[in-house]
Amino acid sequence: MSSSRSKALVTAAPHGGAATDPVAATMPGPGPGPSAASRLSASAPRARRRGQGQAFGWLCVTPYLVLLGLFGIGPLAYACYASIANPGGSQPSGLGGYSRAFSDFRFLPAVADVAEFMAIYLPMMVVGVILLALAVQEVGPRLGATMRLMYVLPGAVVGSASVLLWYVMLEPTLSPFGSQLRAMGFTTGAEVFQSSNLIWIFALMAFATGFGQWVVIIFGALQGVPEDQIEAARLDGCTWWQTARYVKLPAISKYVLYMVIMTFTAGLQIFVEPQLLYGLENVGSQWWSLNQLGLYYAFNNGDFAAASALSLLLLVVCAAAAGLLIFKARFFDTEVA
Amino acid sequence: MRHNVVSTSRSLIAAAIALAAGLLITSCSSTTSSVGSASPGKVVTSDASTTLLVWTDSTREPGFQEFQQTHPDVKMKIETYDPTTLLTKLQLFNRTGAGWPDVVFVSNPDQIANLASTELNFAQPLDTLIPAAVQQGFGATDDSCKIDGKLYCLRNDIGQTVLWYNKKLLTQFGYSVPTTWAQYEALGAEVAKQHPGYVVGDAGDQYSYYDYFAGSGCPVQDVTGPNTVHIDLTDATCTRVASMLDTMLANGSVSKDSLFSPDLNKLGQAQKVLMLPGASWFGDFLFKPASSFNTPNGEIAAAAYPAWPGETTDYSGGFGGGVYVVSQHSKNMKGAAEIVQWMGTDTAYQKSAPTYPAYAPAAQAWSQRLSTDPFYATDPFPVLQQQASKINPEQHPTSFDVQAAFTAVLTPAVQSGKNITSVLPQLQSELVNLAKAAGYVVK
Numbered sequence: 001m002s003s004s005r006s007k008a009l010v011t012a013a014p015h016g017g018a019a020t021d022p023v024a025a026t027m028p029g030p031g032p033g034p035s036a037a038s039r040l041s042a043s044a045p046r047a048r049r050r051g052q053g054q055a056f057g058w059l060c061v062t063p064y065l066v067l068l069g070l071f072g073i074g075p076l077a078y079a080c081y082a083s084i085a086n087p088g089g090s091q092p093s094g095l096g097g098y099s100r101a102f103s104d105f106r107f108l109p110a111v112a113d114v115a116e117f118m119a120i121y122l123p124m125m126v127v128g129v130i131l132l133a134l135a136v137q138e139v140g141p142r143l144g145a146t147m148r149l150m151y152v153l154p155g156a157v158v159g160s161a162s163v164l165l166w167y168v169m170l171e172p173t174l175s176p177f178g179s180q181l182r183a184m185g186f187t188t189g190a191e192v193f194q195s196s197n198l199i200w201i202f203a204l205m206a207f208a209t210g211f212g213q214w215v216v217i218i219f220g221a222l223q224g225v226p227e228d229q230i231e232a233a234r235l236d237g238c239t240w241w242q243t244a245r246y247v248k249l250p251a252i253s254k255y256v257l258y259m260v261i262m263t264f265t266a267g268l269q270i271f272v273e274p275q276l277l278y279g280l281e282n283v284g285s286q287w288w289s290l291n292q293l294g295l296y297y298a299f300n301n302g303d304f305a306a307a308s309a310l311s312l313l314l315l316v317v318c319a320a321a322a323g324l325l326i327f328k329a330r331f332f333d334t335e336v337a
Numbered sequence: 338m339r340h341n342v343v344s345t346s347r348s349l350i351a352a353a354i355a356l357a358a359g360l361l362i363t364s365c366s367s368t369t370s371s372v373g374s375a376s377p378g379k380v381v382t383s384d385a386s387t388t389l390l391v392w393t394d395s396t397r398e399p400g401f402q403e404f405q406q407t408h409p410d411v412k413m414k415i416e417t418y419d420p421t422t423l424l425t426k427l428q429l430f431n432r433t434g435a436g437w438p439d440v441v442f443v444s445n446p447d448q449i450a451n452l453a454s455t456e457l458n459f460a461q462p463l464d465t466l467i468p469a470a471v472q473q474g475f476g477a478t479d480d481s482c483k484i485d486g487k488l489y490c491l492r493n494d495i496g497q498t499v500l501w502y503n504k505k506l507l508t509q510f511g512y513s514v515p516t517t518w519a520q521y522e523a524l525g526a527e528v529a530k531q532h533p534g535y536v537v538g539d540a541g542d543q544y545s546y547y548d549y550f551a552g553s554g555c556p557v558q559d560v561t562g563p564n565t566v567h568i569d570l571t572d573a574t575c576t577r578v579a580s581m582l583d584t585m586l587a588n589g590s591v592s593k594d595s596l597f598s599p600d601l602n603k604l605g606q607a608q609k610v611l612m613l614p615g616a617s618w619f620g621d622f623l624f625k626p627a628s629s630f631n632t633p634n635g636e637i638a639a640a641a642y643p644a645w646p647g648e649t650t651d652y653s654g655g656f657g658g659g660v661y662v663v664s665q666h667s668k669n670m671k672g673a674a675e676i677v678q679w680m681g682t683d684t685a686y687q688k689s690a691p692t693y694p695a696y697a698p699a700a701q702a703w704s705q706r707l708s709t710d711p712f713y714a715t716d717p718f719p720v721l722q723q724q725a726s727k728i729n730p731e732q733h734p735t736s737f738d739v740q741a742a743f744t745a746v747l748t749p750a751v752q753s754g755k756n757i758t759s760v761l762p763q764l765q766s767e768l769v770n771l772a773k774a775a776g777y778v779v780k
Contacts, residue, residue: 088432090456105770173599188600190541190593190752195745279421282542282595282744299425301775302456304432 076315083308090302097305101297101313104306106287113199113288118267121203125263129211130256133218134244148219152212163276166205193283202273210266214259221255222248254329261325265318271295290314374564374776375484376455376665378462383671388412389439391676394420397442397493397659400686404679411672413440420444424451427459439667440676442493444659446481450736452662453489456776461665462487466674471682471696477726478695481655481734485563489662491681492695496616496657497724498548500640501624503611503632504714506535510611516651518643521614522581525590528611533589536604537612540582541751542595543743544656548614551654551732553578553645557768560733566777570765577645579757586751593751596623605630614642616656617693617721625712632712639717642724652729658692693721700725737775742767 086093091100101107132151136144157165168174171189172181186192193201225248233243249256271291278284286300287293290310298307391413393401401415416438418426423443430436437459443449453460464472464487472479475492482490502514510532515521525537540549550557555575559567569575585591594600596615604610605623610630613619620639624632644651661677663670680686687699694700704718746764750757769779 104774106774171599173603188594189598190595190600194752195749282748285741285745286738299428300451302428302431 079308079311079315082304083312084305086303086305089304091305093305097303098309100303101294101306101309104293104297106293107290107310110287110290110293114268114270114290117199117202117270117289118264120199121206121267122260122263124203124207125211125214126256126260128207129214129218129259130249132211132215133222134248136215136219137222138240144219148212148216151215154208155210155212158209159272160276162205162209163273163280166201166208167277167280170201189281193277193281195283198274198277198284198288201277202270205273206267206270210263214263218252218255218259221252225251257329258325261321264321268314268318374455375453375487375489376458376460378460378487379665381461381465381670382668384668385410385672386412387668387672388414389667389669389673389676390437391415391440392418392423392438393442394418394444394659396691397680400680400683401676403686404676404683408675408679411675413676424448424457427452427457431457437664437666439664439669439673441662441664442659442680443490443662446490446492446655446658446660447734447739449482449490449660449662450484450734453484453487454736458665459662460489461663461667461670462489463491463663463674463677464488466663466670467491467678471678474682474696474698476697477728477730478697480730481728481732482660484560484734490660491677493659493661493681494618494690494692495695495725495728496547496618496655497693497721497728498552498614498616498642498653498656499717499720499724500642501613501615501619502638502640503608503636504638505636506608506611514640515643516641518577518581518645521643522584524612525585526588529588529590532611535609535611536590536592538585538591538614539594539596539601540586540591540757541593541598541601542748543740544596544615545582545747545751546739546743547616547654547656549578549582549654550575551656551729552614552642552652554648554652554729554731556731557739558733558735559731560735561780564777565780566733566735566772567780568765568768568772570761570768574645575761576758579761583756583758586754586757593754595748602629605632608632608636617724618657618691620713620717621691634711635714637712637717638714639720641720642727650727651724653724653727655728655732658695693725695725697725735772735775735777737768737771737777739768739771742771 081087083097084093084095086097091097136147136151139147169177170181170192172178172186172192173189175181181192229247229251230243233247238246269291270289274284274288275286275292275295278286278288285292287296291314294307294310294314297303297310389412391401393415395417398415398417401413405411405413405415418438418441420443423441427437443452449460451457467488472488478492478495479488479490481495482488482492500514507514510528512524512527515524521537528535528537538548539545546557553574555578556567556569556572557575561567582591586593592601592604594604601610608630610624613623615623620637622629624630624637642651642653661680663673663677667673681694682696682699684699684702687694687696688702688705690699690703694703700722704716704722707713707718707721708716742764746760746767747757750760772779
């Protein structure tokens with residue numbers, strides 16, 4: 001879940017009707033870049049300022065690139081190597097790691113678990129965040145700011161703290177909402193924490209920790225919808241819902257797609273919630289999700305090759321999703337209006 | 338941009354084809370993980386100048402510190418560690434080539450098969466490091482430390498299952514203590530009819546394996562040879578347990594709640610747990626504590642485990658306890674063995690231990706705790722001692738996760754009211770798959 005947060009921090013919300021996408025401003029290279037600065041003056045000073053702008057851009061991006069190399073590209077390269085060479089393992093090296101990883105009897109059930117989880121979590125997140133962001137915009141600036149703060153707060157409780165909090169909230173004998181749980185028909189903790197309810201429990205946990213930051217981003221995107229378009233829609237007699245559906249949502253469609261893909265990649269790698277809930281409540285297993293299975297391969301079977309192979313599979317899927325975002329949706333293209 | 342997209346998608350397709358080809362090629366290769374076979378260990382070392390790194394839990398830490406003070410010639414450094422990370426850390430140490438602890442107190446005895454495997458290569462065989470007389474003092478309690486005939490750990494304490502019961506309530510209701518499982522089932526039916534709400538057992542979680550199935554001799558961890566395990570849930574020793582539990586779960590005399598759940602806790606606090614087949618530490622840790630069942634003094638007693646028809650011995654299951662392991666990578670295995678031997682056998686230390694010591698003379702000294710304890714109606718020690726040598730020898734240590742299989746199959750079935758008998762085939766396939774994935778040959 002933290003990967004979606006780090007990506008969210010990179011993309012700040014645009015203000016007003018700025019033509020330049022601030023994300024593009026952080027990407028180095030000729031062409032795009034701080035075009036606002038370059039528009040301001042005549043040719044020679046413009047070239048110098050463009051050079052300064054480029055240098056500053058590189059300065060801002062270098063720390064990220066260093067960290068990306070150390071903790072992103074480096075481990076990726078090692079995983080590719082480990083999946084074939086199986087360093088330190090007793091299994092033979094070669095492509096056997098891939099076949100062991102994918103032919104294990106727990107692999108397909110883990111894929112099914114994660115797929116079912118995504119089928120609930122993704123729509124819940126997207127629809128929930130958009131509705132809440134629209135609501136925040138409707139209630140006006142002051143109340144809206146308070147609401148945004150309230151939504152972001154649950155995101156402060158992540159990982160193991162979040163699992164413990166949710167365990168207490170959902171255990172009928174311990175929960176402050178015990179009477180509501182019993183009204184819903186759950187009298188014992190075992191009835192709540194059944195393996196068939198797991199996807200709902202994890203979706204709730206993931207939603208609670210993630211929705212706040214996305215509301216902030218989608219709200220920012222909504223603020224970028226030109227006022228005159230909304231005025232025009234209102235003059236034409238559109239209701240709130242019609243304005244949202246026909247004017248606002250198309251205008252922020254790129255951000256919605258961005259949220260969908262970030263949520264997808266984060267959800268695909270779910271690990272903490274099933275791992276901790278298994279330890280707490282003995283429900284699920286140590287190989288419920290794909291990431292858990294990878295950990296099990298590595299540290300219970302000592303099979304780093306299979307674990308690397310599984311991780312690379314997850315990477316390929318997430319990279320395909322990111323590629324879709326970048327090239328098909330052209331999310332990082334700047335619009336020079 | 339167009340050009341980039343095309344070349345990127347081309348290279349992605351190429352990578353996908355390569356991957357698929359690789360998978361096809363390797364699908365024919367036979368790959369076996371060797372987590373099942375036992376490591377032969379390394380040559381015994383005795384460099385007394387090295388500092389031994391001891392990993393312990395907080396309960397055993399005072400013991401290690403006492404040894405350190407009374408044996409200044411053995412240099413040691415004591416650290417507490419998180420038991421859930423043990424296997425992970427050892428894998429990492431194997432890869433970096435340094436950092437292994439010399440002595441570990443392992444709180445999950447099921448892990449010994451993993452620790453002794455040729456995959457992890459961690460546990461050193463102790464047959465030559467521990468004197469024969471001491472090994473005899475442990476007797477059958479160290480059987481759960483033996484893999485392929487070699488002793489890979491020393492037992493600290495054992496969780497032999499006994500029949501705990503509330504003597505006061507039992508006499509009050511006019512029942513007698515069952516000596517066979519048939520009598521136990523009949524008692525359950527009586528209790529369900531005359532005193533609904535009271536329970537005589539619990540099968541709501543994976544621990545039912547230790548409390549019911551293991552004692553019966555159900556082949557789940559029946560290691561019959563190196564890397565070979567016999568798993569057969571169609572055996573009569575398994576089906577008799579399943580049908581008994583089905584009847585008792587149906588009439589409510591056996592609880593569906595997990596042993597450590599708030600729901601069984603509530604039942605226990607209301608003193609409605611009439612009887613509980615369970616480990617030797619149930620008395621002190623489940624019935625006595627105020628936050629647990631909080632049973633008043635003078636009510637709880639222990640009886641011998643019920644017997645199945647046709648069995649000459651009333652076998653128990655082995656549920657919990659801890660073991661001491663010496664590392665193969667230690668530069669001073671003799672010193673490390675001295676530490677674990679003292680921890681396991683020292684009467685003065687084990688006398689104050691919280692749970693039943695595995696070493697027979699130490700257990701004898703420990704018995705004073707129970708005989709002077711006003712909590713028990715009658716001294717349970719003779720029963721505990723009797724069952725200590727009767728842990729069913731078919732319960733071997735294995736490197737596949739039996740608890741995970743029971744959690745995945747048995748617990749949901751019990752919770753939803755399904756018959757255990759009907760899910761035995763599913764449990765069988767889950768156990769067989771796990772054993773095969775761990776590298777065992779399943780017969």
